Amino acid sequence: MPTSAELFHVQTPRAAWITLTQHWQPEVRLERTPIQDALQRVLGQQILAPEDLPAFRRSTVDGYAVIASATHGASATLPALLTVTGEAPMGQRVDMPLGPGQAILVHTGSMLPGAADAVVMVEHTQTISLDPSHHASPVSLASSIEVMRPVASGDNVLQVGEDARKGATLYPQGHRLRPQDIGGLAALGIVEVSVAARPRVGIISTGDEVIAPSHTPLAGQVRDVNSYALAAQAQAAGAAAVCYGIVPDQHHLLEKVARRAKAECDLVVISAGSSVSARDMSADVINVLGAPGVLVHGVSVKPGKPTIIAVCDRVPVFGLPGNPASAMVIFDLFVEPAIQALLGERRRRPISVRARLARNIPSTTGREDYVQVNLEERDSQLWATPVFGKSNLIYTLVRADGRVKVDLDANGLQAGELVEVSL
């Protein structure tokens, strides 16, 4: 009798992902949130500018609003003489009249008077007579100024809509909000946004040998690492982790917990016991959870070959290797993109650096390899050194700075090659 794994062909990572997407339509749940709580959330709608920013012409410097043509030909030896007729108050409408021979004192951010089309920086002026009540400031309400440099129309002026034009697309749907985006929304009076609700990721650890980390293992027992490491990965991806604890390798027990997780969550991750029989049991349980069931059993990737990908009643269910280091690699490869799909998130540029490989990485054609590396700056060049030690150790991951992928069709990588290191 063949085992479950033998009923399936091992698929490439890319084919496995396509198989999943052919059987799964991710549904993005939306909720509204005030912008001060929206950092790192993913927009559920595109955002258009509701108005022009700025809404009025503003000075970008401290100086004097003028009609530019009045300064033509001005120089230190032959300055233009202007009469200062007033000061633009901050935060108020400025509607003073301004003639060609006149100037109005403005501050950075001031509204420009209607007739003005440029601002002369205070550094390029000299005051002729001081109003004694204003001597504490270098920008003074002098009765007359000499302008030592000409300005062109528009100089030192922020035009209406120059920052953002009414109706322009500010952010596409699926954009993850950064600090500057929160600021940009505030600037336009958008104080609440529609964002994707955090997907609920159910996490189940299985294995007769697995105990809670707070307990002291007896001989043959190991602590549950996956519930904690995978929950942290889910959080880092923007999901809410729901941990269902450790389930012994018994079909009816796992089925009961998995059914509950499937009902309560948007996505379920089962880290299988590491023995073949435990892995087969995971597949059998997943198959009774709902149709279509297991789609992929076995992926041509190292580590993580025994990966299971399933959809049960529209909920994606992943069977991850029991080994924590392998489970984390497979999480990054399949579960994180699935979380992104549930967030409706646009593909981000992966955060990676280019480095030169310090040692050969052997590999086998027909398999994607993920190798942990350390980064080191040497001779003004970044070097990636494969981390010594078995790849299935959790502390190999802890010690590594990043990960290098060896392509499916590559027969390993040579020392000296330039490689892309995902951080």
Next chain:
Amino acid sequence: MPTSAELFHVQTPRAAWITLTQHWQPEVRLERTPIQDALQRVLGQQILAPEDLPAFRRSTVDGYAVIASATHGASATLPALLTVTGEAPMGQRVDMPLGPGQAILVHTGSMLPGAADAVVMVEHTQTISLDPSHHASPVSLASSIEVMRPVASGDNVLQVGEDARKGATLYPQGHRLRPQDIGGLAALGIVEVSVAARPRVGIISTGDEVIAPSHTPLAGQVRDVNSYALAAQAQAAGAAAVCYGIVPDQHHLLEKVARRAKAECDLVVISAGSSVSARDMSADVINVLGAPGVLVHGVSVKPGKPTIIAVCDRVPVFGLPGNPASAMVIFDLFVEPAIQALLGERRRRPISVRARLARNIPSTTGREDYVQVNLEERDSQLWATPVFGKSNLIYTLVRADGRVKVDLDANGLQAGELVEVSL
């Protein structure tokens, strides 16, 4: 009468930071947290391995535990014949006797019997007679197996302490916890850690022209961007933001709010009104908050020259430019490192990529420039293009992928140069 700014020499960013650290001893407050809540928190203590991981020898494959010497010279044509005397149960002590001519069935993760020193992978064996009760698994409790390849002592065995050695330093104090670290802690039974409490960062916006984003600005008024953008930056750095709202440009009002913020927070940020008089008022208020007061007023950086750095009764106080884009650059330059100091965080490698500059960036010697750029992959080369538009627009920041620094002593950067882009 000179203005406050004129009493100070403009300092380089590096000198300004050193001045701050000479007058400030950051105090890291600690708190304990369960590891499931510790993602992205900064360790307040170094962590040593309390025990060996693994605590017993484990098989890394499905197969048969053997005495390696019994397989010497084995090949497909001349296999070694071994009698299978039992199966190692998962999660239990394995103390079965094992002789040179014997093998014990083990699963990935099983404890090794005492006499075994290697594991033969099941793929390299053939069963001679099947126990009919085990036919569902490829790893069967056969009564005899033929071993087709020799193993050396230690093959496919995880040794005691191979993942982490008792007493070894797992994480230094000041390490920011990633998902794999949470897993690593769980593996060793460390379920609670001491971490730096989130520093409280008080944020005050000032300016007669500034109104809450939920309000509709009248002519001359602008919405408060800084409270939101800087709070998001503080959160992203691992701090808790406490917003004190918008304060008009009046000394007694700002002093009252600033005193409260200083008493309640570990660090205070005041985004000054953008006019010279408003900036001077910030400096005057900061000087009455406590000794030693303003240390730096003016930094040779663009944008952000009018930056104020102060320490008042052991609380650092930063006066940031009113312009949101400038304020955000200065936050990254000074406030984020101060938050890291309050977290006791070790310096992280900045996340940056190397790219070729697509256009010249003019600059002035004696000033650090921070220029927003877009990144684009072209001819299998990453290109950085300076973002068109005034640098003091918030949407210039929104549209940018990263930032290029032009060094103090550089006279601009040339198109084609390789530059480091901070993301």
